[in-house]
Amino acid sequence: MTVVADLRSTTFRGPGGWLTINLSDNGLKKIPDALWEIDDLECIILDNNDIKSIPSQIRKLQSLHAISMKHNRIEEIPSALCELPSLQYIECSHNKIKKLSSRISNLKELVHFFANNNEIESVPDDFVHLWKLEVLGLNGNKLRDLPQDIGTFMDSLRILGLCENRFDYFPTPVTKLKNLITLGLSRNKIGSLPRQIEKMKCLRELRLDDNLLSTLPKQLYRLMDLEELVLCGNEFTSIDGEICMLQKLRSLGLNRNQMTDLPEEIKYCSALQILGLEGNQLTKINEAVGCLESLTELYVGNNKLGGIDAIPTSISHLSSLTVFHLMDNAELGDIPIELKVMNQLQEIYIGNTHLKNLPRAVCSLVGVHVIDLSENELYRLPKDVISLTYLRKIVLRKNRFIEFPTALCHLTELEEVDISNNLLQYLPSEIRFLKRLREIDLSKNNFKDFPIELCFVTTLNKLLFNDNHITNLPFQIQNLTEIRHLELRNNGFATFPIRICFLRNLRVLDYEQRYGRKAITLPENIAELKDLEVLKLGNNRIKHLPESLANCSHLRRLSLHANDLADLPATFCDLVELEALDLSGNHIEQLPVKLGDLNKLQFFNVDGNPVNNPPRELADCGQVGPISRYVVSTEEREEKLLHLMMEYASRNLDVDDFNRTCAKLRLQYDDIVPVAKNKSLSEQEQIETLFKFWRRVNKDLTAVEAQNKFIHALDLVDLPKIISQLLAMRIYAKALKL
Template sequence: MSRFKRVGKADPMAGFRAQTTEGTIPNGLLNAARKSGQLNLSGRSLTELPQNVYRLNIDTPEEANQNVSFGASDRWWDQTDLTKLLLSSNHLTDLSDDIKLLHGLTTLDLHDNQLRSLPSALGELQELQQLRLSHNQLTSFPVEVCFLKSLRCLTVQQNLVDSLPEEIGQLENLTELDLSNNHLKCLPSSLGCLTCLQTLNISQNRLSCLPMSLGQLANMKLLDCSNNQLTDIPASLSKMPALEQLYLRHNKLRFLPQLPASSLKELYVGNNQIEELEGEQLASLTAISLLELRDNKLKSLPEQITLLSTLTRLDLTNNDISTLPASLGLLPSLTMLLVVGNPLRGIRRDLLTKGTHELLTYLRGRIEEPNEADGGPTAMTLPSQSTVSLHNLKSLKLLDYSDKQADEIPDEIFDAAAAGGVTTVNICKNKLTSIPPRLAELQSYVSEVNLGFNRLTCCSPDICKLVQLTHVDLRNNQLSDLPSEMERLTKLRCIILNYNRFKFFPDVLYQIVSLETVLLGNNQVGMVDPSRMIRLVHLSTLDLSNNDLMNIPPELGLCEMLRCLNLEGNPFRTPRAAIVAKGTDAVLEYLRSRIPT
């Protein structure tokens, strides 16, 4: 008997096979990548990228050393170069210079890792078109990225980058650049060389000025400069003929900047220090459909604002406006007018809670001008004999099926909306008892929904599929709760819940950190949780008037982000009515003084 104990079956090829360490990537996945040219390794808790991934298109597959013959599907020598490599949501701290071996890559996704730097060899990937580096720990912008001449999409948001190299201007084919949530204090003038750029996001940085060269970006459609320290905008910006969306929210602007007028459709200048609007400049905004001026210091509106015939949404929340021009009621396309938090005179408070339609009707009633009848060539009659404005659908992206007293929305209405890429849906003043399920079909486009003045008893989770939603109006229904799935609405900024049956502040609203306006007046709310409310760092308007609040927790005074807090009509004894009448700042200061020390 042999003195060597035999365990299991011996491998006769063991002495001839190359020794490899066992990786964390299944061979089947690698083989599939050789055929498809795509490899998805996202969310695998990788701390480093195995060598066999870098050498995927170089080394012979292990199976080739074991098989004598191959079928048509096993011809590894006919493999496709890897073009798409997804490595997001891992624990990678660095990449090897061997990344250059994957010379055919067109997409490299590294977002949500722990990268502090990138290898210089990255600059050799000359076929790369998409590079995603967001949510890492990069402290400097990788210069090697600037040599990727084929790059079209570059996302570097949520890092620690404090400056950009001048070489960034060499990315002549770049169409999308996201630098948001970094530590940038200035931008290089070479940005103006990125003439193909269509989207630029530089929000959430520390910028105090913008380079004049930005005006050279003739193809720019979306520019986001929100949450910086800008006190002025260069006049060259008015030379950007393609610009459609401009975000300047949360800066230090005192005047509305000179703006490109020919294509601009959406202008966001909320949360600045603007005190006055120039009428001539407003009148030049001939294509504007959304104008956000909330949380500024405006005292009045120029009459020229009534020349904005394409305006569908005007947000004047939290300013110092005392009167509204009566001619505002003649704006033909205006469907949403927000004026909460202004010291308006001559307009009854109950009228302000009834919505835009009633307010505009009231304003029209103050002038002697006949209302123009709808219809003619801009209207389309659907099989249900319901008239929908073709002009609104195609040009304004607005579906208006309001005030029909209908208990359901006809299918052909949604068919027309889907074909038109509608962004705003107004189906208020009907007899709906549930949210139309087909509303979810518009999830790719719709950002505003008005379901007010219906008979909704519950809010279907279907509305939570509208992931682009920024404003939702559910006033005057019979709601008592909101679905927990609503936390998916990460872009939601305004929700109107007046005149419902809520007994508690809806729990899910504490989870939606993007909220800026919550109107919950005329319900039965008995308490709020200030420890959770304070996490809503963007919340500036909170209406809790005419509820059942027996006491106001002093800790609510720590919510210093609030610019408009309405507590009138509740049965609490403190703070006294005299303090409440002094306004939000006085109430918050009083509440802070009551916090036990």
């Protein structure tokens, strides 16, 4: 039982100097009663638990300023919470709240209220009397409208989140919120905007992505303070030239529409820094874009750009441009040589643009940090690429490289290389010159041997080597002491390569073998990977897990699907940090009794196993709580049955049979003598005492395993009458469920 002193000892002074207690991530189903006795508490954090309700005792905490209880199972905000006069902050997102109490209006000091991702269908009219409220988050609910007076009283409201609700029209009461700065209405079904929107003179950020808009009212262009306008995922084919009236506009998002061009007037949006036009129907970039001198990021990927005029030379005048995204314009073929003067460019994405050679302009971009050339037809890089001395990341995935471009080995700032899905068979020895290389993806190539040259790139942190043909790992792999993430899916290893266990700083290991040769065993040496957090062993043929796996005490995610496991080791439930466990597609009949010890488990899958304890319908629910409770209660019943069996056997064994039974149970002479000399016990009690002693010695066995072992020992002594009675007891107990 938690006492007040224990809880108080965990308090601390959080932001604002508030006396705070953090009970997050503790698997709590109920808030400790002792908490209500800390009457000077000012901030409570209860995130990521399994709490269903907040008790009325919370009214005792009259000094409370803030409470966070997101990611629980709370169904309502209690009226007692609305009796806390000092409350300024409530965070109750990601729960199951269906209704907001009108008594929340009593919280006159409330400044921030977050109830995102619940099931709220309406906002009570009295809610508008929260005069000091500045931030209101109601994203991800089921709202269709708002109180009419929301703009009349809530003058302090600055930020309003209504994304992902069920609005099929723009909620006009919002237009009365004259001091609102940020409004989010993304992912609704809004087809038009009201003229009254011009009243929102203070609005700086307006998010309307993923609605049904095709036009904008002229009144929108009178919002002179608007800085960010997000209209992605609508039905626009064009934008009015009056967009140029938004002189403070810094970011314009028009991705995923049906735009075929931009108005010439776009060039007058002199403050524009980010322009998103991905996923439209553009065949060329308007010349006017080249006049946007403040533009730093331009996204025109996934359009229909093609031909020599698709990218106008005026783009080279964008002296502030740092990000240029041209991905997935399959007919582009090249980029203008004039772009070579854009020395300020830091990131250029030209994947899937039908390139057969690296454009000459790219080799002149001496300041570039990131180049994406994926999904083209490149088979080599020119020597001039060595001029890209600031390059940190290059993506060459899905091209036609037969050899690793040696020129890259001279780019000493390079940190990340993706050259997966090519035709490589070896690496050049010069790769060791890449002294800052942290990540390399060599998946889906033609490697038959693990390249020893890679073992001398000691800065490697992440190595992906999936879908090759390697059969072993070299001894030198132990040089990679910094590696944290290793993937070896679908290769040709005859057995699990024990040299993986040299990499003692590994956090993530992926050894699934859906197409490669299957591992049958997992070595005990896996215990060397004590910092492992993610282990993927699916699609192998592993029959048993080593007891030493429990030494990987930091494991959070463990995937063992599609193996040949029939049981789990006794130490398995020592992996108390597990959050996700996939055991699907094995041969497991019984789940561990101590499954409930895994109280952080959020994802649990045993589909495709012949599980009979617990029953199939319960095992398939994927919730460890009910499964664990059933397994524990079943174990208790089976343990009770075992003791009844031992009691029956002790009454019906004669002395000769008892001596032979002790031998078969492997009870030692030194253990038997003290009990036999105890004259205060009857002969039957002596036998029963020794049977119970045997059970304690074999405590690691489940009750069913102990029953089987006990019956087997009696069978070896040839006691058919007793055995038949014990088996009958088992059948009877199963029928009655004791």
